Amino acid sequence: MKLTGAEMVLACLEAENVDVVFGFPGGAVLTLYDEIYKKGLRHILSRHEQGAVHAADGYARASGRPGVVFATSGPGATNLVTGIATAYMDSIPLIIITGQVARPFIGTDAFQEADITGITLPITKHNYLVKRIEELPHIFKEAFTIATTGRQGPVLIDLPKDLQAEEGEFHYPSRAEIYGYRPTYEGHQGQIAKALARLRKAKKPLIYAGGGVVSSGAHLELLELSQNGAIPVTTTLTGMGSIPYDYELFLGMPGMHGTYAANHAINESDLLLTIGARFDDRVTGKIEHFAPDACIIHIDIDPAEIGKNIAVHIPIVGDVRMVLREMLRRFKKGETEKWCAKVKAWKAERPLRYKQEGHLKPQFVIEELNRLSGGEAIVATDVGQHQMWTAQYFQFNKPRTLLSSGGLGTMGYGFPAAIGAQVAFPDRLVVCIAGDGSFQMNSQELATVVHYQLPVKVAIINNQYLGMVRQWQKMFYEGRYSHTSMDGSPDFVRLAEAYGARGLRATAIEEVGPVIEEAFQSPGPVLMDFHVDPEENVLPMVAPNTSIVDMIGGEE
Amino acid sequence: MGKRVLAILVEDRPGVLTRVSGLFSRRGYNIQNIAVGRTMEPGISRMTVTVDADPLTVEQIVKQLNKQINVLKISDLTDEPSVGRELLLVKVKAEPDKRGDIQQMARTFRARIIDLSPDSMIVEVTGNNEKLEAFLLMMQEFGIKEIASTGKVALFRGNKLIRETRN
Numbered sequence: 051m052k053l054t055g056a057e058m059v060l061a062c063l064e065a066e067n068v069d070v071v072f073g074f075p076g077g078a079v080l081t082l083y084d085e086i087y088k089k090g091l092r093h094i095l096s097r098h099e100q101g102a103v104h105a106a107d108g109y110a111r112a113s114g115r116p117g118v119v120f121a122t123s124g125p126g127a128t129n130l131v132t133g134i135a136t137a138y139m140d141s142i143p144l145i146i147i148t149g150q151v152a153r154p155f156i157g158t159d160a161f162q163e164a165d166i167t168g169i170t171l172p173i174t175k176h177n178y179l180v181k182r183i184e185e186l187p188h189i190f191k192e193a194f195t196i197a198t199t200g201r202q203g204p205v206l207i208d209l210p211k212d213l214q215a216e217e218g219e220f221h222y223p224s225r226a227e228i229y230g231y232r233p234t235y236e237g238h239q240g241q242i243a244k245a246l247a248r249l250r251k252a253k254k255p256l257i258y259a260g261g262g263v264v265s266s267g268a269h270l271e272l273l274e275l276s277q278n279g280a281i282p283v284t285t286t287l288t289g290m291g292s293i294p295y296d297y298e299l300f301l302g303m304p305g306m307h308g309t310y311a312a313n314h315a316i317n318e319s320d321l322l323l324t325i326g327a328r329f330d331d332r333v334t335g336k337i338e339h340f341a342p343d344a345c346i347i348h349i350d351i352d353p354a355e356i357g358k359n360i361a362v363h364i365p366i367v368g369d370v371r372m373v374l375r376e377m378l379r380r381f382k383k384g385e386t387e388k389w390c391a392k393v394k395a396w397k398a399e400r401p402l403r404y405k406q407e408g409h410l411k412p413q414f415v416i417e418e419l420n421r422l423s424g425g426e427a428i429v430a431t432d433v434g435q436h437q438m439w440t441a442q443y444f445q446f447n448k449p450r451t452l453l454s455s456g457g458l459g460t461m462g463y464g465f466p467a468a469i470g471a472q473v474a475f476p477d478r479l480v481v482c483i484a485g486d487g488s489f490q491m492n493s494q495e496l497a498t499v500v501h502y503q504l505p506v507k508v509a510i511i512n513n514q515y516l517g518m519v520r521q522w523q524k525m526f527y528e529g530r531y532s533h534t535s536m537d538g539s540p541d542f543v544r545l546a547e548a549y550g551a552r553g554l555r556a557t558a559i560e561e562v563g564p565v566i567e568e569a570f571q572s573p574g575p576v577l578m579d580f581h582v583d584p585e586e587n588v589l590p591m592v593a594p595n596t597s598i599v600d601m602i603g604g605e606e
Numbered sequence: 607m608g609k610r611v612l613a614i615l616v617e618d619r620p621g622v623l624t625r626v627s628g629l630f631s632r633r634g635y636n637i638q639n640i641a642v643g644r645t646m647e648p649g650i651s652r653m654t655v656t657v658d659a660d661p662l663t664v665e666q667i668v669k670q671l672n673k674q675i676n677v678l679k680i681s682d683l684t685d686e687p688s689v690g691r692e693l694l695l696v697k698v699k700a701e702p703d704k705r706g707d708i709q710q711m712a713r714t715f716r717a718r719i720i721d722l723s724p725d726s727m728i729v730e731v732t733g734n735n736e737k738l739e740a741f742l743l744m745m746q747e748f749g750i751k752e753i754a755s756t757g758k759v760a761l762f763r764g765n766k767l768i769r770e771t772r773n
Contacts (some may be wrong), residue, residue: 187716196675231675357665
């Protein structure tokens with residue numbers, strides 16, 4: 051069957067069961083967009099390419115299916131860079147399709163030319179510049195295979211403009227033969243046996259679980275292992291929701307803004323069972339002091355994560371779910387009762403706390419959002435104080451309900467990510483919790499939610515500062531607030547209204563509940579502007595490069 | 607720290623050299639030298655990379671390299687019996703009265719004169735790094751005008767091979 055390059059792209063997407071793409075048109079993708087017009091492929095038009103790529107990322111995180119993005123050459127492609135890096139750091143499967151100038155012009159500094167495969171080399175799992183029409187179907191099959199298997203990640207395909215119009219023979223391969231790519235799924239039996247033997251002997255074992263549990267769909271196995279072995283669990287930001295919040299042995303998040311119980315359990319554990327997590331510096335603090343007495347077992351699908359940041363005693367390379375299933379099959383419980391009692395006492399005696407007095411406190415807003423969402427919401431966040439308060443005070447019970455840029459820490463991620471999640475789940479409650487600073491990094495997407503009448507509920511935790519940076523300036527730079535004031539911000543309620551969305555505001559405690567209820571009951575997009583205490587800090591806090599048990603604050 | 611010699615089999619695709627060298631630079635390690643050439647298998651090239659790094663770093667680099675889709679196989683030749691050679695071209699000042707001395711020196715190092723002009727000559731020498739350094743030192747007394755050298759290429763001794771994963 052003869053097809054043009056543009057027709058092939060749509061045929062490949064159809065074969066991969068892609069039913070929606072996110073994008074922004076331009077000169078080098080005119081032919082491709084003409085084909086979208088003709089075929090009626092569902093396309094969500096963002097108002098900036100960064101919005102499109104974060105939306106595709108939010109779609110992928112919420113649904114588990116790869117997100118697909120279209121953008122034009124040059125500035126269209128470079129505007130994607132932050133979103134691609136965000137997905138790469140958190141191992142999110144994306145297929146990014148960029149237009150490129152026509153083949154005879156490549157390398158001539160033609161209008162809107164950028165070497166996007168060169169630029170994205172270190173932030174994609176793999177990328178392609180399609181040079182011949184015959185390669186196109188194979189490249190798409192490879193791209194989808196690479197993005198969605200092994201350690202997942204973004205894959206970019208650069209399509210020259212003239213190639214989109216060229217005809218070629220189309221046959222979509224049923225599978226990709228990629229010689230240099232063979233992910234390991236099954237864990238080594240001997241290593242699993244060793245891990246089980248150590249686990250049986252451990253008196254103070256702890257599970258430290260991350261985003262790998264979510265991407266391999268291993269949350270049920272994780273809970274079962276914790277229950278069978280009576281092993282407490284702490285989950286990282288990206289692992290949040292893989293253990294129900296109210297599970298008695300769940301200790302919350304570890305690290306810089308982690309709970310007392312999680313950080314002290316890591317410090318005292320004699321065995322740390324690490325599952326799909328990567329010893330990020332925000333989790334470990336000073337690495338030499340991290341889990342000093344523990345035998346470290348590390349289960350990860352990516353062999354390069356083993357031993358990257360910390361020496362591991364028992365590595366198991368494989369798919370987290372398959373390894374956990376095998377462990378469960380052969381599992382024998384150890385003696386952990388005393389340890390569980392101790393950990394539960396920490397949890398009961400040293401919970402996260404704040405004082406609701408004076409100004410409206412941001413933590414209270416998060417708690418109210420949680421209470422009124424009934425535990426069913428998908429929550430997307432930006433990056434900063436509101437993100438940490440969300441991780442601390444919102445009760446996540448299911449995987450894929452917290453969408454947050456953990457690795458790259460991208461401001462402006464949350465709102466477009468919420469759009470992607472709402473596209474994936476039109477009937478679910480999707481809440482974007484943002485800061486007044488970070489929301490302004492992609493506030494143009496208000497047009498997108500109005501355009502498609504996506505009922506995303508935005509909650510701006512408005513403290514009139516770049517709050518997290520201000521907090522560090524307060525704590526480590528003697529209160530010199532260098533350029534962290536957000537003077538000049540718009541009236542967010544009127545901003546929402548200008549786009550045709552609803553805007554609501556709460557400045558006092560008693561207004562918070564009614565505003566949230568009204569927003570959640572409203573059928574369309576709503577922005578809520580919560581004016582909170584400008585000087586509230588995220589506590590507890592571990593200063594960078596110190597031990598995670600040297601925790602500052604959070605006592606009252 | 608110490609010199610490690612890695613042999614890397616890669617698919618012969620555009621950008622593959624950038625993918626490999628980029629991984630070294632991103633982690634802050636300089637490639638001391640690199641040689642790229644063909645193998646007996648069409649479509650597969652062999653890179654030989656010499657890098658100055660401790661074994662743990664090299665292990666991490668090897669793991670990261672293995673994640674590259676176009677990288678097929680990596681072997682560390684450093685601690686195994688292997689032979690490695692570099693090629694060096696030296697353009698040295700050679701007034702008529704010095705030519706004999708240079709030729710004699712070249713013979714000692716089993717080097718060859720491959721070009722001669724009224725006041726300079728080009729000498730070609732192959733060997734391991736120490737030998738080439740020693741040769742350069744000797745040439746300095748005549749006055750070196752310019753040098754060009756290849757990266758090291760290396761093979762395991764005996765029957766051991768680096769097999770391609772493609773069959």
